[in-house]
Structures are given as structure tokens and as C-alpha cells.
Amino acid sequence: MKLYESKTAPNARRVRMFLAEKGVLDQIECVELDLQGGDNISVEFRQKNPLAKIPVLEFDDGTYLSESIAICRYFEALYPQSPLMGTTPIEQANIEMWQRRCEIYFMNIVGMGFQHTTGFFADRMKPIKEWGEVCVSGAAKFFKLLDAQLAHNQYIAGDSFSVADITALVSIDFARVIKLRMPEEMSHLKRWYEQMQQRPSVGV
């Protein structure tokens, strides 16, 4: 299997972290793409994913799987030991809820804030500064929800480390590109963030 990805892209980092937590990252051949150079919008890459997004997993039979969480789910099903997406119905649902909250109301908003305020991909999209600024201030509000949740839970979705922690951590680190940092006074969020730094997967 091959993973088409980029060391600087937050979605690719989510998948690398997930694979490292599963202990299988070193079994996958990683192929680095230059996103700003346009590797992902080439005709060739669109054969792998018509939506031109990374990461993309290539199977040995020449088929492809894209969407970060779909790739994670594939490996979760293949390697159900040390689960990162829950085992009971309520655990699975709760992890899905928190993973989606972190992704939809934070990670994706940070991404749009970045693209629309910096013009990083201005060769392929039209940045709308006013929208970018709405996103940047919207993303900042999410820290409070995380801090409140972590006041009563060791991890984002409860008692166990999960894919929700991966999305939260990757998004918080990515938010630096729009100069957004965790407020110092949010002690629960800070405690969790420091705890996350102990996991070998943060560095992959």
C-alpha cells in the first residue's frame, strides 16, 4: 500500500498519527506531494482522487481510497485492537460526535480562514478576505468548548485516547498558520495538550 500525502498538510498528519498509534505506519510507503506546486491538481493525481485532495491510499490492486477519516476507518476495521474509534455503540457514537465537532467547527474553519486570509492557493481559488476573517474569529471560539469538555474528561471523547484527540491536536497545531493559539488561562486544554506531547505519534 502507498499513501500519497504531504508533511505539511493537517489531514495527512491525522492519518500518519492514526497509523502510528495502530503501529502500522512503517508498513506503508509514503509518497510526498508538493501541494503548493500543484502535484495534487495534476491530471494524473485526479485519476487517484477526482477531488484532488490528499491523503490518498493506493491499494496493491491499483484502487484508491481518499478522505482521511475513511482511511482511518479502514485501518480501524483491519486492526481493531487498541481501538481509536470506540467499541460499544455509545463509545463509537460519542467519538464520532467529538471527531466531527473538532473537524467541522474547528479544523475546517481554520482551513478556510488560512486559505481566504493568506491567499496560499490563490492560483486555484479566489480568496475572499472578509470570509476568511469571519472564519478566523469563529475558530477561536472553539477552544472554550474543548476546555469545558476536558475539565471532566481525560481525553476529548472520554476516558480513552481516540481519533477525536488526533483531530483536535492536529487542528490546534495547524491553527498557528492563522496565528491562533490556545488561551493561556484554559488550564484543562493545556493539561491535555501537554499530555498529548508524550505520545510518540505526535512527531510522525
Added chain:
Amino acid sequence: MKLYESKTAPNARRVRMFLAEKGVLDQIECVELDLQGGDNISVEFRQKNPLAKIPVLEFDDGTYLSESIAICRYFEALYPQSPLMGTTPIEQANIEMWQRRCEIYFMNIVGMGFQHTTGFFADRMKPIKEWGEVCVSGAAKFFKLLDAQLAHNQYIAGDSFSVADITALVSIDFARVIKLRMPEEMSHLKRWYEQMQQRPSVGV
């Protein structure tokens, strides 16, 4: 269990369709909210979901679950017969990929196009018309990907009806609010859409 929802909201319809397909919709008490009237942004409702979004599932012990696909996943795990999220690792991953494609690159874009071009929620957000127009034209491009996929597959994610079909159908119907309709010449998409109308769950 209670489901806080709205008959006119696409996310609520996704969950109702999913529950109807599982044959359990009539076991759930549905509570209708007036979204434009602001029921979901009240202090009381934010106790159920701090992000003020519907649908929300209330358990009998007074705890809550939000995010449509998290609610679906809960019922998928409770009632694994007639699966809507796949059974093998590759099926699960492929359905997750297509569900997310339909949601991220179509449903969510239609939603932003609607909010930013019509000002429907102008009491609680600042519509940015230019961004709304980018979304409307972006959403229109997605039909082509669906038509190409349906040229070789009976359903959106392959041989079986799944949650990806639900998201696609609900999003296509919702797209009428921005005057977006399936292009007539897309025969595969049209064939699939007509086939979907035969399912009793479309009307719930």
C-alpha cells in the same frame, strides 16, 4: 429516546431516513424545533448541544448525542442487521469516503451557499454574498462526480444502499433552496434518483 429536529432541515432528514431504513423511526419521539424562530439557539437548547445544531438525540438517562452521522452510527451499532455503513473493512471505508464526499463537497457547500446568498439566518450570522455565490457555483460541479460514479455502480458507494445514498439524496433535494437541480443530461444520476423515490424512507 427523543430526537430534537426540524422537518425542513436537511441534517434532520438524514437521520429520519436512516432510522426509517433501520425500521426504528416509530420508536423515537420526535420533537420539532422552529429554527428560524431561534429554538436551537436558546440557552435551554445549548444545554443539549453547545453548538446549537440539530438533530440532537436525548437518551433516557438525560444525556445527549449530536452530529447527524454520530447518531446514525449509534443506531448502526445497535441494529447491525441491514447495514447502512458497511460490514467489511473495505466496504466501511468506501461508504465513509462517499458519505464524506457528498457531505463535505456538496451538502455543506449548498448550506453555506443558502445561508450566504439568502440571509436566512442573518439575525445570527453575517451573510457574505460573494462567498455564497462561490459556494453555489462550486456545489453545481459535484453532480458530475456523482453521475460518473453511478455509471458503474447501482448505488453511490457500490452495490448496496448506504448512508452515502441518504446524504446524496437529501443534499440534492436541499439544493433546490439555491435553485440548483440535477442536469437533465446526467442519465445515471437521474436513474439513481428515480430509483431512490421507490424507498418508503424518502417521505419520512
